[in-house]
Amino acid sequence: MKIIFLILIILITPFSLSWAQTVQGNSLYDYQTILTDQDGKQMDFNVFQGHPVVVSMFYASCDYSCPLFIDVLKKMDSKLDSKIRDKIRILLISFDPAHDTSVVLYKLAKQHHLDLSRWKLVFPSKNHVRDLAALLNYTYRPLPDGGFNHTSAITLLDERGVILHSEEGLQNAANSIVEILKKQNFPFMKGTL
Numbered sequence: 001m002k003i004i005f006l007i008l009i010i011l012i013t014p015f016s017l018s019w020a021q022t023v024q025g026n027s028l029y030d031y032q033t034i035l036t037d038q039d040g041k042q043m044d045f046n047v048f049q050g051h052p053v054v055v056s057m058f059y060a061s062c063d064y065s066c067p068l069f070i071d072v073l074k075k076m077d078s079k080l081d082s083k084i085r086d087k088i089r090i091l092l093i094s095f096d097p098a099h100d101t102s103v104v105l106y107k108l109a110k111q112h113h114l115d116l117s118r119w120k121l122v123f124p125s126k127n128h129v130r131d132l133a134a135l136l137n138y139t140y141r142p143l144p145d146g147g148f149n150h151t152s153a154i155t156l157l158d159e160r161g162v163i164l165h166s167e168e169g170l171q172n173a174a175n176s177i178v179e180i181l182k183k184q185n186f187p188f189m190k191g192t193l
Contacts, residue, residue, distance in 0.1 A: 026162065027046075027160050027161035027162050028045070028135050028136075028157060028161045028162070028163065029044075029045055029046035029049055029160070029161035030161075031045060031131065031132075031135060032044070032045070033045050033124050033125070033128040033131070033132065034124070034125065035047065035093070035120075035122035035123065035124050036102060036122060036123055036124075037102065037105070037120045037121065037122045038102055038105035038106040038108075038109050038116065038120070038121045038122075039102060039106065039116075040102040043122075045132075046161060047091070047120065048089035048091060048120075049159065049160070049161060050159050051087055051088065051089045051159055052087065052088050052089070052156065052157065052158055052159055052164075052181065052184070053088070053089045053090070053091050053156070053157040053161075054073065054076075054088065054089070054090045054091070054154060054155070054156055054157075054177060055090075055091040055092075055093065055136060055154075055155050055156075055157060056069070056073075056091075056092055056093070056136070056138070056152075056153060056154050056155065057092070057093045057094070057095045057132070057133060057136060057138045057140070057150070057153075058070070058092050058093075058094060058095070059094055059095055059096035059099070059100060059140075059147075059148055059150075060094060060096070060099070060100045060104045060105060060108050060121075061096070061099060061100075061146075061147070062147070062148070063147075065150075065152055065170075067112075068170060069152050069170055070092070070108075070112050070114075071112070072170045072171055072174050073090060073092075073154075073174065074112070074114075075174065076174035076175075076177060076178055077090065079178050080178065080181060080182075081182075084181055084182075085118075086118075088118065088181065089118055089119075089120070090118060090119045090120070091119075091120050091122065092119070092120070092121045092122070093122055093123070093124065093132055093136075094121070094122065094123040094124075095129050095132075095133060095138075095140050095148070095150070096123075096148065097123040097124060097125065097126050097129060098126065100123050101123075105121040105122070105123070106121075108121060109121050136153065136155050136166070137153055137155070137166050138150070138151055138153050139151050151168050152168060152169060152170050152173075153166060153167065153168045153173065154166070154167060154173040154174060154177060156177050156180060156181070158184075164180060164184065165177060165180050
């Protein structure tokens with residue numbers, strides 16, 4: 001049984017890695033998938049095209065790192081100049097679509113007082129979760145208790161969906177994103193810094 005499992009891992013991993021390598025330097029928006037947000041609205045992955053996007057993955061029933069992660073993102077957001085902050089979008093993608101329904105995501109957004117004009121909490125179909133995780137260099141694995149062991153990576157996309165920066169860790173990654181946004185020469189930032 002262990003041999004079959006190892007063979008499956010070996011067969012699946014190159015597919016995910018090859019997909020991630022094909023879009024490296026290209027727009028992640030080339031990957032076609034439908035996301036459902038906290039309001040039950042369906043949208044394409046490129047929902048925030050035209051804006052720089054901070055994107056990461058999470059699951060709503062996480063008791064420790066995900067709530068802390070959302071708070072770190074809120075603090076990161078508050079450190080930005082208002083003209084920059086108004087243009088930035090934040091996309092949090094659940095890797096637990098079996099449990100993270102629109103109702104669950106809406107409650108989580110309200111609990112954290114998220115500005116839903118700029119933030120979206122979404123879930124993909126279960127068939128697309130692994131591909132999205134590979135695209136974002138995010139890893140997770142289910143645990144027997146129903147929870148997940150996962151990384152806390154943050155990715156910054158430019159307005160076309162091209163990765164500008166990706167980093168693991170909560171506070172360091174958020175600080176890096178703030179510095180990059182301050183230095184990045186987005187067309188809308190001319191004269192704002």
